[in-house]
Amino acid sequence: MAYVIYEKRDHVAIITLNRPERMNALGNELGSELRQAEAEFAADDDAWIGIYTGAGDRAFCAGRDLKEAAEQEARPTASGGTPSVPPPITRFERIAPDHGKPTIAAINGAAYGGGLEKALTCDIRICSDNAHMALAEVKVGLCPPGGSFNLPRLVGLSNSMWLLLSGEPVRAEEALRMGLVSRVVPLPDLLDTAIEMAGTIARNAPLAVRATRKLAHLGLEMPLDYARRMGAMLIESVWSSEDAVEGARAFAEKRDPEWRMR
8 A cells, every 4th residue: 555645747746645544644654655755756857846635535644643653662672762753744854855846735634733744844735624733742742843933934923822832723714814724625626726726836937936936935034135135146047047038938929938947
């Protein structure tokens, strides 16, 4: 059984967490296969945009497989101690190379703990109308290793503090209100909507899309003046590219552009 399904539709890669009987919980085997899928996506020059989703209609990802983690942590090592098991999100952050490609999280059902943390690393999040999301680590004596940093930058301090400190879930419409997701759609339409959104992005010049994404992140991560200086060379490289010439020419000739990524 494949715990992660990787498929491509034109320039869109779809990565599906495929452990529906355990609500796509993050176990060791799923993590290993996810690393392989992420590497394939990063290395594929023809895959311009990635979509993450979960198999079934119950969950995007229920987070860390606590039963598996408890069994592993209780197992003695050769030295007589117990093994140290890193939180799944730290593995996620090591998995994803800085390929610069946009990603979309299509959140179907539950997204808890490391599952929501993965969605937070995506550029765009949409969800089904049955979705519910939480960073519930405090309820089991843990702290969110990635969401603690990412969530306040996305939804503001007050909203994020409630989610982080209470561990309580938020439903789809409330997630939309606070900006945690950008769209709520009926569950049967979720993946098609994500693919349509990805296709809209994929029709644009890949170099320009990736550079624009990078500039947006620079603006979040650095003081504005420094981000502008850091981004100046990137902007110049895009504006002087062959694709920029092709875009203007195609517009004048009223035809679809042919992007060459140079």
